[in-house]
Amino acid sequence: MIGLRFMRLGVITLAIGLFFGVIGGFQFLFPDFLRELLFTKTRAIHVSMVVSWIFLIAIGGIYYYLPSQLDKKLYSNKLADWHYWLFLITGILVLVSYLSGKFGGREYFAFPPILSIPIFLSWIFFGYNFFRTMSQETESWPVYYWQWATGIIFFFLTYTEAHLYLIPYFRENMVREIIVQWKSYGALTGSWNMLVYGTGLFIATRISGNDNVAKTKMAFALYFLGLFNLIFGWAHHTYLVPSETWIRTFAYFVSMTELYIFGKIIWDWRGSLQQWQINKHDTAYRFLFAADIWVFLNLGLALIISVPYFNLYTHGTHTIVAHAMGSTIGINTMILLSSLFYLINEAKVSQLDITETKKVINGFWITNISLAVFLIALICAGLGKGIFYTDMPFQAMMFNIRPFLVTFTLAGVALMLGLWVVLWQAFNKLGILNGSIDVSKQDEMRVNKQPT
């Protein structure tokens, strides 16, 4: 199935992204480390690979769950196939552009803007396929359908918005140029959060066997707050850029409430689970529960850095990186891993045995413990930068925070190893699952070809 191919590719991109993240960490400590591969390249590869991971697993999940779990025949398998190949080929071109030093010079999407054209095209394929598939639905949508639909539409809108800098009216004014970039990226993050949170809620309903979780008033309140967050919640990026004050004030209020409600839904759902349900989907449950914990921890950090006075000292420091990493690894990655292990354990052919489960659990603990150390080190480094950089040269400040950067890099190595253990199991199992589906399809074809 096409969804499984997306997910296997996603697992590979995360494994590579982690590797380049670790190289970048060592370059942070020793600028001459792998001098041929400049930090500008390793950082770009790291960021693009981990962003691809989020998209590939979320998209793959939607392609997989619609026909297999939600009884929706995919409108066009061929279109999904084109989507996959376009994604893969564009991804390879992006890597080639980075390695050859050809940049567009933007955050997140640092590749030359010409490569955005196939990304737009692939997104049109995905959106058209999704909405045509969903047109079969006659009943009212549970909230995860709305989240997926919103994520698809708003990615398209915000990704378009991110390219406004190509127009001189935006590029010629520095403040406007910065606001275009960081407003669109903030909203774009909201669009992929919609896809991921939708997946999280879908998994929650499947594990509990109660689809009403996704139809409650609270779930829809989350959805609307998520939408508000997507539209208004970007402003913390440009808090200290000269701009209208009311926009950023409103943005923080919105983003705080969204995280709280998301955590509350999963928390409530957890309490309603029966013991046998937890056991059946033990691995998926673990990752979803870990995501819940990280939501609350990240909320705490977000609340602190949202106080304008504290923001003066944390903006532009590693504390903000901690917030970003807490969201992408602690929340998004845990939800996406939950999605992977849900579908792996759902099919008999790919279920984890006791030894494999133990390996995943070990990886789970290594990942989460090292992530905690990683984030604490980043927060400390950020506080150090906020305090020292006001009256100290840059190099002196970096020397003072070096112990935290060493801790951050070592924790990054452990984080990579922990996730590699988990990803290796997922990659193998997805392969087995994919193979079993291919075999059953061949059997089906053989049956069809038999003379009547």
Next chain:
Amino acid sequence: MISYFFYSIYIFASGTDSLPGMIAHSDESRHGQELFQEYHCIACHQFYGLGGHMGPELTNAMSYRGGNVGEIIARQFLANGGNGMPNLNLTETEISALIAYLKFVDKTGTYPPKNYKVKWGMIYQEDDPEWASGEKL
């Protein structure tokens, strides 16, 4: 979607035109902006605290030491690298273009803000449009 469109237009158009002290792009600073993007300098450096953390914040790199000290230091780093900065083998023309771009950025505002007021938990900076327009804060 429609509300998002109008909201975005408002954000991009309001309060970004009339900031005090801003200067217009020259051909040289425009070239510098292109070079800054081509070399992906934002991976290590920041404007207004946004970007990478490997190198120093550059918003006011040209002015914060006073005189032309900032320009002399920047020229040295651009020409030879050092302290983690790679030698990018830039030509004199490219170095001058990047300096012109940094001067252009420098005039857009102050980061981190030096003069600001705290009111109802929000920070009002001297670079904010409200401050510039003389509204009561």
